[in-house]
Amino acid sequence: MNLLIGLLNDAIEEDNNRVSYLMQKAEILAEIELFYLLPHQRRWQTWFPEVIHYYADADKVREEVQRLIKEDEWDTKEFTEMRNNLLKELKIKHNPIDNEVILEQLKSHEKLLKELCSK
Structure with a gap:
């Protein structure tokens, strides 16, 4: 995770574009959620609430x-x-x-x- 965050920080420094940074971050987090979490972890309400304010x-x-x-x-x-x-x-x-x-x-x-x- 630290390596991915470091790579994302490098990417945002290169093009100074916050939107692309957030898009890359969302893609990486979605990939982590899909492929590296067990099914019972994906159902935890504390990690993945139904509504985010x-x-x-x-x-x-x-x-x-x-x-x-x-x-x-x-x-x-x-x-x-x-x-x-x-x-x-x-x-x-x-x-x-x-x-x-x-x-x-x-x-x-x-x-x-x-x-x-x-x-």
Whole structure:
């Protein structure tokens, strides 16, 4: 475990990217849980609770969600219900159909269609 943690620390120093560090850490922990724990250990409620409570500052979360929406990284197919609940709680209005990028692409496709029809 110490060796893995050391390797992860080296990886975070190389690219200074906290997200990649956390993703690598999660992958390693999932592998340890799957392959190195006995079945009865995986059922221990003290090690693996059903619910994990996490505190996050609402203002920081709102800023991060708005940044993700702006950079078109918010609309994924994972955790759709949870993301919708988060948008409701943060009172952020987001309709992926009204996304500016999609509208711009639609306009460019309409222009191409008109050009092709005229030819």
